[in-house]
Amino acid sequence: MRVPADTKVPWVALYHSVGDCSDDPYRITVTPERLDRQLAWLTRRGLRGVSMAELLAAPTRRGLVGLTFDDGYADFLTSALPVLRRHDCTATLFVLPGRLGGDNAWDPLGPRKPLLTADGIRQAAAEGVEIGSHGLTHVDLTKADDIRLKTEVVESRAALEELTGTPVTGFCYPYGTIDQRAVDAVDEAGYTYACAIDPGPVNSPLALPRVHIGQNDTAVRLFLKYRLHHLRRRPVEGI
Known part of the structure; x- marks a missing residue:
C-alpha cells in the first residue's frame, strides 16, 4: 500500500501511555x-515521526508525521523513549506540572498510572524531547471559569519553562475539547500552536487535529487513518 505523498493538514499521532495494556478501559x-511495529510501519513508507516543533518548522511536511504523547506518564522514559530512539524519531510530550509525580486521578475507572516527576521531565527534555503544556491539572477548559482557565494555561507554561530552562511554545487541550474561549486563552498566553483531537470548525494553528493511535492499530488501520485524514480535515492556514 502506498501512502499519499502529502496532506493539507499535518498528520499528528496521539499517544498516551506505553506499557501493559491488559487493564485499559480508556484505551490509552x-x-x-x-x-515498535507502528513506527516501523512509518519507516517502511518513507515517513519519520517528529516533534510538533520540528513538524511545524519544516519547509515542507512531506514525509513527516507528528508524534505526541499526552499526560506525561512515567513509562514514557522507560518504554516509549527507547523505541523512539530505535527508529530515529523525536516526539512532543505534553505534561501536567500541577501533578508532578502524581497519577491519572482524572480517570475514575483507573488503572492508576504514575506521572513523571520534575526530574523525569528534565531527563526527557535532555534527551531531545519537546516538552509542551497539558495544563496544570488536566481539567476540561471548556467548563472552567475564567480564573481557572487562565491559571491552567498561563501558570503551567511558566512552571514548565522554569523547570526545563527552555521556552514552551506548545499546548495540548485536556480531553481534546476546545471552544473559542479556550483557544483565545491559549493565544493570549503566548503559545504558538496547540493540539486538540477533532476541533471541528475552529481553523487555527491553535486547534490542530490529531489521530488517536491505540493498541489495535495494526498496519491496515494505520494506513486507513493516514489516508483518510486529509479527506475529512479542512486546511489549516498560517503554519
Whole structure:
C-alpha cells in the first residue's frame, strides 16, 4: 500500500501511555512492541515521526508525521523513549506540572498510572524531547471559569519553562475539547500552536487535529487513518 505523498493538514499521532495494556478501559495504552511495529510501519513508507516543533518548522511536511504523547506518564522514559530512539524519531510530550509525580486521578475507572516527576521531565527534555503544556491539572477548559482557565494555561507554561530552562511554545487541550474561549486563552498566553483531537470548525494553528493511535492499530488501520485524514480535515492556514 502506498501512502499519499502529502496532506493539507499535518498528520499528528496521539499517544498516551506505553506499557501493559491488559487493564485499559480508556484505551490509552499501547505496548512497547506495538509502538515498535507502528513506527516501523512509518519507516517502511518513507515517513519519520517528529516533534510538533520540528513538524511545524519544516519547509515542507512531506514525509513527516507528528508524534505526541499526552499526560506525561512515567513509562514514557522507560518504554516509549527507547523505541523512539530505535527508529530515529523525536516526539512532543505534553505534561501536567500541577501533578508532578502524581497519577491519572482524572480517570475514575483507573488503572492508576504514575506521572513523571520534575526530574523525569528534565531527563526527557535532555534527551531531545519537546516538552509542551497539558495544563496544570488536566481539567476540561471548556467548563472552567475564567480564573481557572487562565491559571491552567498561563501558570503551567511558566512552571514548565522554569523547570526545563527552555521556552514552551506548545499546548495540548485536556480531553481534546476546545471552544473559542479556550483557544483565545491559549493565544493570549503566548503559545504558538496547540493540539486538540477533532476541533471541528475552529481553523487555527491553535486547534490542530490529531489521530488517536491505540493498541489495535495494526498496519491496515494505520494506513486507513493516514489516508483518510486529509479527506475529512479542512486546511489549516498560517503554519
